[in-house]
Amino acid sequence: MPPETVEVRRSSRRRRTVSAYRDGEKTIVLLPDGLSRTDEEQWVRRMLDRLAAKEQRRRPSDDDLLERANELSARYLDGSARPSSVRWVENQRHRWGSCTPDHGTIRISSRLRGMPAWVVDYVIMHELVHLLVPSHGPRFWTLVERYPRAERARGFLEGFSTAASGAAQEW
Numbered sequence: 001m002p003p004e005t006v007e008v009r010r011s012s013r014r015r016r017t018v019s020a021y022r023d024g025e026k027t028i029v030l031l032p033d034g035l036s037r038t039d040e041e042q043w044v045r046r047m048l049d050r051l052a053a054k055e056q057r058r059r060p061s062d063d064d065l066l067e068r069a070n071e072l073s074a075r076y077l078d079g080s081a082r083p084s085s086v087r088w089v090e091n092q093r094h095r096w097g098s099c100t101p102d103h104g105t106i107r108i109s110s111r112l113r114g115m116p117a118w119v120v121d122y123v124i125m126h127e128l129v130h131l132l133v134p135s136h137g138p139r140f141w142t143l144v145e146r147y148p149r150a151e152r153a154r155g156f157l158e159g160f161s162t163a164a165s166g167a168a169q170e171w
């Protein structure tokens with residue numbers, strides 16, 4: 001990762017409010033005017049840690065993935081898909097997800113980390129349905145479409161693939 005570019009903005013109007021957000025490559029930290037240099041440095045550090053922790057929470061663990069898979073199965077597939085494990089994998093460069101129906105295992109490409117939850121959920125949903133229907137036939141898609149944002153998520157991922165590599169993605 002490149003070193004973080006931090007821009008501190010001081011405002012007398014923000015008396016006690018301290019906040020931080022990402023703006024492209026930069027991180028903006030809003031501080032009240034008139035803090036000592038030491039206080040300011042401490043606040044910047046604290047706000048950067050807080051922001052990083054918040055972003056970390058958006059990247060679910062393997063356990064979180066399994067929990068989400070079970071929720072999706074319960075909500076959209078009457079609990080009929082029963083994954084034994086769902087985990088992130090690093091070595092899946094040409095597919096967003098894959099599964100082994102005999103073992104009930106699902107693998108999700110780590111390239112999805114940090115993407116919106118509803119997009120990750122779609123990929124999990126896709127693989128859950130594969131545990132029930134191996135091929136991409138009409139029955140497969142009927143089940144996948146029970147996930148309300150299926151089409152939107154496909155559009156999102158297609159746009160992402162095109163931007164990243166110019167190549168179509170295989171599931």
Ligand SMILES: [Zn+2]
Pocket residue numbers: 126130136171
């Ligand atoms: Zn598929």
